[in-house]
Every structure is written in C-alpha cells, then in structure tokens.
C-alpha cells in the first residue's frame with residue numbers, strides 16, 4: 575500500500591436506526607485491506623462512538639477516513655451546537671443526552687472517554703453554534 | 715462454553731444464526747451501549763434488555779459472537795436481518811438480566827474485566 579486511501583461518508587442526523595452504517599463500512603474496508611484485527615477493532619469502536627455522537631448531539635455530519643501505511647486517520651465534522659466545556663465532556667459519566675436517547679441505550683457519558691482510550695491521538699475543535707470537528711488517529 | 719451451552723443454561727430460544735458451536739470466552743450484560751463499548755474481549759456474548767438495531771451494531775463493532783435478549787424481549791425483522799448480515803447469533807430468554815448473568819457465571823463464564 576503506497577497511496578493514501580480516502581473514504582467519505584455523509585451521516586444522516588434524522589435516522590437514528592441507521593447511525594453506525596459508516597463505521598460498518600469502514601470496518602469492512604479495513605478488514606478487506608488486511609489491517610490487523612486489533613487496529614480494526616479500535617477504529618471501529620472509536621468511529622462508532624463518534625458517529626453516534628454526531629447523530630444524537632449534532633444532527634449528523636460528514637466523516638472522512640484516510641488510510642496509509644502508518645496510520646488510520648478519522649475526521650468527523652458536524653455543524654451541531656458545539657461543546658461548551660470539552661474537559662467536562664471528556665469525563666466518564668458526563669452526558670447531556672435526553673431521556674429519549676437514554677432509552678435507546680446511549681447517554682452513559684462514556685463515548686468520548688472510549689474514543690480517547692481506543693485511539694493514539696484525539697483532538698476536538700469546537701465552536702458554539704458553529705460545530706465540532708473530532709480528529710482521531712490509530713497508528714498501525 | 716459454546717452458544718449451544720448458553721441456550722441450554724438459559725433455557726433460551728434461538729432467534730437466528732447457525733454457528734452454535736462457536737466458543738464464548740466472556741460475557742457482558744448492559745442496557746447502555748457505551749458501557750459495552752468500554753469493554754473489549756475476544757469472543758464475547760452480550761446480554762441486554764434493549765431491543766434496537768444499535769445493539770447489533772455495537773456487538774458487531776466489538777466482534778461479539780452472540781446477543782441474548784433477556785426478559786423475553788423480541789427483536790423485529792430489521793434487527794434479525796442486521797444480525798444475519800453480520801454473522802451474530804440472536805437468542806432470547808425469559809430470565810431477567812440479573813438471573814441470566816448469574817446462571818452463566820455459575821456455569822463458569824466470567825466478565826473478563828478487572829475491577830476498576
């Protein structure tokens with residue numbers, strides 16, 4: 575693999591039941607590329623959490639994936655409300671999810687901590703009323 | 715323990731899936747999907763009272779082998795299709811979460827996690 579492989583997904587903010595399709599697509603592609611299973615699983619989990627966040631907190635967005643010999647980079651960009659206090663949002667158990675979202679099995683406040691745990695680097699850029707971009711890297 | 719053993723221990727019904735001889739090493743019981751995603755172990759079974767497509771997607775991201783719906787919860791066609799596509803066995807038991815987990819534990823299955 576000498577070139578960079580790039581994947582792009584639009585994430586629909588309206589349809590919760592389909593949230594996770596992009597992560598599924600990425601996981602399948604990584605498997606086909608023969609990427610080691612441990613790295614595939616890390617990417618799959620971190621991306622899935624990020625994708626769900628886009629749907630439940632930000633009305634959807636776009637995901638770009640770049641794969642090269644050394645790393646898998648995930649860029650999740652939304653035009654949602656932004657995150658007022660990143661430090662607080664990163665704490666295990668902190669969630670602003672509604673009861674509706676909770677009844678669907680999300681809102682434990684574990685998503686962002688999981689994303690950090692499973693990736694080698696994670697960076698959040700956010701502006702209130704403008705949106706949030708989460709960039710994560712898993713090294714190969 | 716295999717999927718077949720789990721079916722017999724939990725007096726469960728098979729909903730979909732064929733590969734019942736797959737080995738299960740660990741189990742995780744939760745209705746919060748991010749709690750499940752915090753736990754990574756090989757060849758696990760997920761016990762849950764939650765019934766929606768995200769349960770299957772979560773299990774798939776974790777490479778889980780089998781999902782047990784507790785309290786007799788019945789997944790819809792959409793969930794069954796998703797699980798078949800992802801090669802995950804679905805079963806249901808009438809036991810509640812606590813009892814279902816207890817029965818599996820008693821029969822030697824462990825959570826595979828350290829206390830935090």
Ligand SMILES: Nc1ncnc2c1ncn2[C@@H]1O[C@H](COP(=O)(O)OP(=O)(O)OP(=O)(O)O)[C@@H](O)[C@H]1O
Nearest residue numbers: 627631632663669670680681682683684685686748
């Ligand atoms: N893309 C986003 N846009 C706006 N707010 C966000 C975004 N992602 C996360 N947040 C905020 O950060 C909080 C913590 O996120 P985190 O993913 O850790 O937990 P959660 O999504 O609430 O629950 P869980 O991930 O356990 O289902 C969210 O409740 C929300 O307030």
Ligand SMILES: [Mg+2]
Nearest residue numbers: 623627685686
């Ligand atoms: Mg989340």
